[in-house]
Amino acid sequence: MALAMLGTILSPPALAAGEAEAGMRAAFAKCRAAEDRSERLACYDRLATQFAPPRFQGRLTAQTDPFEITAPTLLRYESDGPIFVLYLKDAAGGIVQNLHIGGGGSATHRIDTPGTYSLQVSGSETWRIWLDPAP
Template identity: 50%
Template sequence: MRRRRPAALLAAAFLAAALAPARRAGAATQDADVETLRGAFRACRAMADAAPRLACYDALQARLERPTFQGRLSETTKPFVVSSPIVIRYQSDGPIFVMYLKDEKGAVVQNLHLGGGGEASFPLATPGIYTLDVTGA
């Protein structure tokens, strides 16, 4: 008898501007993206106080890292920063998948769901700090 594996959940947000410059048209745009990030790092480095400087570097790290969650059943992701439009892709191989996109105050921005498994996406253009509250069976 084949044992059924628990439903696996996957949600990934891809930062279109900072992480995938190759998708954008032209080398000049890529150069501008890199220069913008260099300027942001210079601004952090110029901060005299250690705590705000570290917070600045942490915010830059959040901009550069692809927020990804993969797991089973229920989980809330760590907060992630959206500074330019992204696409949240999600998929499930379980019968029930519900994911709430929440803002930094915990308010639900969008309810995303799949019934019976599959894959979908949601464009997010509003800058801010978000979490994904994922539930699946």
């Protein structure tokens, strides 16, 4: 009986959440252990980027509002479905870059030119998009 209750408490989602928390704790411990201040700060900055909520998220098809970048920016995107097409558009609506992921997963694209952009997304499932400072 106690074993059955433990199985209910530690279900696969709970185990996955526990594993994610353990991984996060280990990542922070690694940053904290860095002796060089600039290396430690860079490590924390990478973690902040990794754990930041997405700028855009949705399911299936969407057009984002325009956004402005003032410095090179890393467009980071991930999809949970087998089809994901992302159009990076300039202020006039012209396609600057056609990006895609086949079969789900994640990818990045560096936007080098400051300006106003928008994104047109066509996906078959849920997706998330981040705008991160370019390295």
